[in-house]
Amino acid sequence: MNPVMKFLHKTGSPAYFYWLSGRMIPWLWVIFAVLTTWGMYQAFFVAPTDYQQGESYRIIYIHVPAAWMSMMIYLMMAIFGAIGLIWRIRIAEILAISSAPIGAAFALIALISGAVWGKPTWGAYWVWDARLTSQLVLFFLYLGVMGLHSAIDEPRKAARAAALLALVGVVNLPIIHYSVEWWNTLHQGTTIKFTGGSKMPNSMLFPLLLMAASTKFYYGAALLTRARNRLLEQDRRRGWVAKSIREQRL
Amino acid sequence: MTPTRKKRLTMVLLILLGVGVAAAIAMTALQENLLYFLSPSEVAEQKMPAGKQFRLGGLVKDGSVNRATDSLKIRFLVTDGLKEVEINYDDILPDLFREGQGIIAIGSLDNNGVFQADEVLAKHDEEYMAPEVADALEKAGHPRGNKASTDSVPSEYKP
Structure with a gap:
């Protein structure tokens, strides 16, 4: 067996996953706290004022990372769901459903922070353009995945049903991303591009990248914490839990 | 990969493809209505x-x-x-x-x-x-x- 498959098999075992994630979580929180403090300081005290919007543009340091995360977490949820569907790995199923509330929270933060920014800049809290509507659909998809999962009592069946819905919803991700290019929207186009240069000076971009990195560590920490709780709840009568407690490997 | 898993993988890919095609068709049909504004x-x-x-x-x-x-x-x-x-x-x-x-x-x-x-x-x-x-x-x-x-x-x- 090659090392990658070996790692995956080992991580797929509940006892090892529970132990490894417990070791990782504190570090993820520490890195998250450091990056967020640094990023927020840069965002509010170092980054220059925008020539047109003044100070209100600083909402992007919350809005944009939250919107990115809401999409990335959805993709992760669908990937974990697909792994659960195909290989029936229980840890993947648990990681998929544990992603949903975190992603939903980020989607909601993106929607609310966008509304707060939209009022002074556009003159409206909400408009039904393609970008805003597709992002709202993403939020509802998260709610749908969570609702479907909790409607089925048997956890393995619930995970499979939720994974199917998550997979179907993946089609919304390119729609959100390209909505500002495919249609005339009130929402502006993409500022930060990986190719062809961003339409933002580096002094403004740097805090944004810090926040984008910090939210990923938040996701990691929150995801593993949720997944551990769910795993322990499902397995509370299983042998490995008692064994791990006896050997103090938790 | 075992045949069962291969079958499941194919199913997952077919779902993605099917939904993608359906969405593309729907969006082409709705193109006019999705335009937020007219010039x-x-x-x-x-x-x-x-x-x-x-x-x-x-x-x-x-x-x-x-x-x-x-x-x-x-x-x-x-x-x-x-x-x-x-x-x-x-x-x-x-x-x-x-x-x-x-x-x-x-x-x-x-x-x-x-x-x-x-x-x-x-x-x-x-x-x-x-x-x-x-x-x-x-x-x-x-x-x-x-x-x-x-x-x-x-x-x-x-x-």
């Missing part, structure tokens, strides 16, 4: 009937803004570089409203072909810049933002 040229082309509500997008033409002195009433032209439409509005404008700014007005044409707006939204562009940089650019002869001239209409407002 002045499209308005002229489609001969919008008076009284029908729609959204009109374009740049506020330089020197066309005409404010009443004793009320909020304002009159201005929006342009896409080819055609212009006159807009009447009587409410509070967003902070970003200025000559050369991209705006979207919601309302309808009256019998004289003047657009009576119920709401005016400012469309922000994707450029962010420090004020000093914007000033420097302007001095160097690259006007932008509030000083953007209507000679350089961004492609999104063009028909």
Whole structure:
């Protein structure tokens, strides 16, 4: 067996996953706290004022990372769901459903922070353009995945049903991303591009990248914490839990 | 990979493909309705009937803004570089409203072909810049933002 498959098999075992994630979580929180403090300081005290919007543009340091995360977490949820569907790995199923509330929270933060920014800049809290509507659909998809999962009592069946819905919803991700290019929207186009240069000076971009990195560590920490709780709840009568407690490997 | 897993993997890929194709077809069919706004040229082309509500997008033409002195009433032209439409509005404008700014007005044409707006939204562009940089650019002869001239209409407002 090659090392990658070996790692995956080992991580797929509940006892090892529970132990490894417990070791990782504190570090993820520490890195998250450091990056967020640094990023927020840069965002509010170092980054220059925008020539047109003044100070209100600083909402992007919350809005944009939250919107990115809401999409990335959805993709992760669908990937974990697909792994659960195909290989029936229980840890993947648990990681998929544990992603949903975190992603939903980020989607909601993106929607609310966008509304707060939209009022002074556009003159409206909400408009039904393609970008805003597709992002709202993403939020509802998260709610749908969570609702479907909790409607089925048997956890393995619930995970499979939720994974199917998550997979179907993946089609919304390119729609959100390209909505500002495919249609005339009130929402502006993409500022930060990986190719062809961003339409933002580096002094403004740097805090944004810090926040984008910090939210990923938040996701990691929150995801593993949720997944551990769910795993322990499902397995509370299983042998490995008692064994791990006896050997103090938790 | 075992045959069962291969079958499941194929199923997952088929779901993705199926939903993708369905979404693409639906979006092609809805293309018109998903357009958030019409440009002045499209308005002229489609001969919008008076009284029908729609959204009109374009740049506020330089020197066309005409404010009443004793009320909020304002009159201005929006342009896409080819055609212009006159807009009447009587409410509070967003902070970003200025000559050369991209705006979207919601309302309808009256019998004289003047657009009576119920709401005016400012469309922000994707450029962010420090004020000093914007000033420097302007001095160097690259006007932008509030000083953007209507000679350089961004492609999104063009028909």
